[in-house]
Amino acid sequence: PTITPKGPQLTVPLNSEFILHCQSNSSVYWLREGRQTRIFQEQRQGQVTVLRVNKAGPQHMGKYSCREEESGKKSSIYVYVK
Known part of the structure; x- marks a missing residue:
């Protein structure tokens, strides 16, 4: 699977929205810090699964x-x- 935006990290301003895209030919799911969680919205659009956080806070920081x-x-x- 391929995540965009590319790169090892993304810095998001506090209280702003961020969106991650994952492209894959098969079904995927998102994890945060190695666990499935409900702190974000997840939506599949064709071969892309989109993770959306509407208002970023300290609880959203971590490895996705x-x-x-x-x-x-x-x-x-x-x-x-930040």
Whole structure:
């Protein structure tokens, strides 16, 4: 799977929106700090699964991973909230 924006990290201003996209040919799910969580909205659009946080806070900081259900392959990005 491929996450955009690209890069090992993303810095987001406090109280702003951020969106992560994960492109994969198979079904994927998002993890934060290695766990599935409900602190964000997740939506599938074709081959892209979108993670959206409307108002970033300290609880949203951490490592986000997009994992393929069948293969277990994953990609990750670290989100900093400032």
